[in-house]
Amino acid sequence: xxxxxxxxxxxxxxxxxxxxxxxxxxxxxxxxxxxxxxxxxxxxxxxxxxxxxxxxxxxxxxxxxxxxxxxxxxxxxxxxxxxxxxxxxxxxxxxxxxxxxxxxxxxxxxxxxxxxxxxxxxxxxxxxxxxxxxxxxxxxxxxxxxxxxxxxxxxxxxxxxxxxxxxxxxxxxxxxxxxxxxxxxxxxxxxxxxxxxxxxxxxxxxxxxxxxxxxxxxxxxxxxxxxxxxxxxxxxxxxxxxxxxxxxxxxxxxxxxxxxxxxxxxxxxxxxxxxxxxxxxxxxxxxxxxxxxxxxxxxxxxxxxxxxxxxxxxxxxxxxxxxxxxxxxxxxxxxxxxx
Numbered sequence: 106x107x108x109x110x111x112x113x114x115x116x117x118x119x120x121x122x123x124x125x126x127x128x129x130x131x132x133x134x135x136x137x138x139x140x141x142x143x144x145x146x147x148x149x150x151x152x153x154x155x156x157x158x159x160x161x162x163x164x165x166x167x168x169x170x171x172x173x174x175x176x177x178x179x180x181x182x183x184x185x186x187x188x189x190x191x192x193x194x195x196x197x198x199x200x201x202x203x204x205x206x207x208x209x210x211x212x213x214x215x216x217x218x219x220x221x222x223x224x225x226x227x228x229x230x231x232x233x234x235x236x237x238x239x240x241x242x243x244x245x246x247x248x249x250x251x252x253x254x255x256x257x258x259x260x261x262x263x264x265x266x267x268x269x270x271x272x273x274x275x276x277x278x279x280x281x282x283x284x285x286x287x288x289x290x291x292x293x294x295x296x297x298x299x300x301x302x303x304x305x306x307x308x309x310x311x312x313x314x315x316x317x318x319x320x321x322x323x324x325x326x327x328x329x330x331x332x333x334x335x336x337x338x339x340x341x342x343x344x345x346x347x348x349x350x351x352x353x354x355x356x357x358x359x360x361x362x363x364x365x366x367x368x369x370x371x372x373x374x375x376x377x378x379x380x381x382x383x384x385x386x387x388x389x390x391x392x393x394x395x396x397x398x399x400x401x402x403x404x405x406x407x408x409x410x411x412x413x414x415x416x417x418x419x420x421x422x423x424x425x426x427x428x429x430x431x432x433x434x435x436x437x438x439x440x441x442x443x444x
Contacts, residue, residue, distance in 0.1 A: 106133075106183060106184045106225055106226060106337070106338075107132060107133055107134060107183060108133075108134050108136070108180055108181050108182050108183050108184070109126065109133060109134070109135050109136065109182070109183075109184045109185075109186060110136050110138055110176065110177060110180070110182040110184070110185045110186070111123055111126075111135055111136070111137050111138070111186050111188060112138045112139070112167050112185065112186070112187045112188060112189035112215065113138075113139055113145070113167075113187070113188035113189030113190060113230075114135075114137030114138065114139055114150070114162075114188060115137060115139035115141060115145035115146055115147060115149055115150055115162070116139070116144055116145050116149070116188060116189075116192075116291075116293075117144070117149075117287065117289075117291050117292045117293060117326070118188055118230070118284075118287055118326055118329065118330070119137070119139070119188035119189075120149035120150050120291050121289060121290065121291065121326045121327060121330055122186070122188065122330045122333065123135050123137060123150060123153055123160070124152055124153060125327060125330040125331070125334070126330075126334070127153055127156045127159060127160060129334070133159070134158070134159050134160070134161075134180070135153070135156075135159065135160050135161075136160075136161050136162075136163060136176065136180045136182065137150060137153075137160075137161070137162045137163070138163050138164075138165050138167070138173070138176055138189075139162070139163075139164065139165075139189070140164065140165065140166045140167070140189070141164055142191075143293075143430055143431070144192070144193075144293040144295075146291070147162070148422060149291040150162060161180065163176050166211070167187075167189045167207065167211035167212075167214055167215055168206060168207065168210050168211045168214055169214070170214045170217065170218065173214055173215060173218045174218050174221070174222070177218055177219075177222050177224070178222070182222070182224065183224055183225040183226070184224060184225055184226040184227075184228070184337070185215055185218075185219055185224060185226070185227050185228070186228045186230065186333070186337070187212060187215055187227070187228065187229050187230060188230045189207065189211060189215075190204075190207060190208045190211075190230070190260075190261070190264075191203050191204040191207045191208060191257070191260075192257065193257070193295055193296070194234075194255045194257045194258070194380065195295070195380060195438055196257075196295075196434070197255055197256040197257035197260070198255065198256060198380070198381055198382075199437070201256035204256050204257050204260040205256070205260050205263075207260075208257075208260035208261055208263070208264050209260050209263045209264055209267070212229065212264040212267055212268065213267055215227070216267060216268065216271045216277065219271075219277060220271060220275050220277050224277075224278075225278060226278050226279070226280070226337065227268065227271075227277055227278065227279045227280075228279070228280050228281070228282070228333070228336070228337055229264060229265060229268045229279065229280070229281040229282075230281075230282060230284065230333070231261050231262075231264070231265050231281050231282065231283045231284070231345075232258065232261050232283055232284060233245065233283050233284065233285045233286075233322070233347065233349065233387045233389050234253065234255070234257065234258035234261065234384065234387065235251045235253050235258055235261050235262040235265060235283060236249060236250075236251060236252065236253075236283075236387070237251070237252030237253055237254050237258070237384060238252075238254065238384040238385050238386060238387075239386050239387055239388050240386070241386065241388075243388070244351070244388045244389060244390040245347065245387070245388060245389050245390060246347070246390045246393075247283070247344070247345040247346065247347060247393055251265070254382050254384055255382055255384075265281055265345070268281055269281075269343065272342065272343040273343070278342045279342065279343060280336050280337065280340040280341075280342060280343075280344060280345075280346070281344075281345045281346070282332060282333050282336055282345070282346050282347075282348050282394075283345060283346070283347050283348065283389070284324070284329050284332070284347075284348045284349065285321070285322035285323070285324050285347075285348065285349030285350065285387065285389055286321045286322060286323045286324065286387075287323075287324060287325075287326045287329050288323050288324070288325060288326065288408055288409065288412045289325055289326030289327065289408070289411070289412050289415070290326070290412070290415045290419070291422070292326075292412070293426065294423050294426060294427060294431070295431065295434065295435075297356065297359070298323070298359070298363065298409070298412055298413075299412075299416060299423065300312075301359075301360050301363045301364075302363055302367070302412070302413050302416045302417075303416060303423055303427060304373070305363060305364055305367050305369045305373055306367065306416070306417070306420075308369070308373065309373070310373060310374075310375040311360055311363075311364070311373045311374045311375065312375050312376075312377045312439050312442070313356060313357055313360060313374055313375065313376050313377065314356070314377060314378075314379045314380050314383060315376070315378075315379030315380075315383065316357075316376070317355065317356045317357030317360065317374075317376065318355050318356070318357060318385075319355065319356050319383060319384070319385055319386070320353045320354065320355055320356075320385065320386040320387070320388070321353070321354060321356065321359075321387055322349040322350055322351065322352060322353060322354070322387060322388065322389060323350070323352075323354055323359065323405055323408060323409065324348070324349050324350045324401055324403075324408065325401070325402070325403040325407070325408035325411065325412075327402075327403075328348075328350075328401045328402050328403055328408075329348050331399060331402070332346070332348035332394055332399050333348070335394070335397050335398065335399045336394070336397070339397050339398075340397065346393055346394045346397075347389040347390060347391045347393065347394060348389075348391065348394055348399075349389040349391050349401075350391075350401045350404075350405065351388075351389060351390070351391055352404070352405050353386070353388060354405055357374075359409070360374055361374075362406070362409055363409065363413055366409070366410060366413045366414075367413065367417075377439060377442035378441075378442040
């Protein structure tokens, strides 16, 4: 494992993973393959340029088999880590065709090329949302049934099934991680934490779905990267691994903490009509990954403060995003909900 193709590497988690791997492994070469959709930004990878020939960027679509094959052959890729995905639940509800095309068909293309080129490893980045809503006090374990409830989570579950099928049918060496909600640098501001933070900085309403008591496990993105790294090097082939903190936080509590960190009034919170089919609770059991030697380095409060401070210090990154396409999406998503 020396020449890694990181698909979706210009996105949020992917770009942080690229930085993490380049800094940790001096003998690894990282090739990023990204379509550069609205959430994929070359600015996220600016630091990687300092690594010279150990890093390269190729713009391309994972649904384009010829393009994927070309980059794998050109750079002698031996490992694919697939972050590429349409990831936003709300957008998947608006336009489900996009998540199916990228998350299912795109994953199949990558698997086909990995099989054809006899790669050493294919790693799939998945999500805790494939388990569906989890009742208290249950925690999702890797062998539990998958019960996705949105087009996004259904597409990620479908991709997982394809990955496992290629392991069983073709003997392709695969692993999969299911991560909880990530927070940290370069998170596109349509997602809750950067949305609440950047809105609060501008004294705009902080929109909370429903009663705000939906429960999530928020982990710092670099902790997630460490978990993926460990599975890549020590995970059992064909297996799935949950990655999260096992700490539950209600959305309204998270919003209050953000406002307190920024010295903003809680009166900025505006309750809006809930998302269709909104999962009430996600909760992971991460004992399988801990058995490999991993644990989250950051508490939720530490992760949230690091994230909020990053947005305070990097207005030049997020300010241009919150115009154009983003603004049109925001109006469609929230104006009617706010009446």
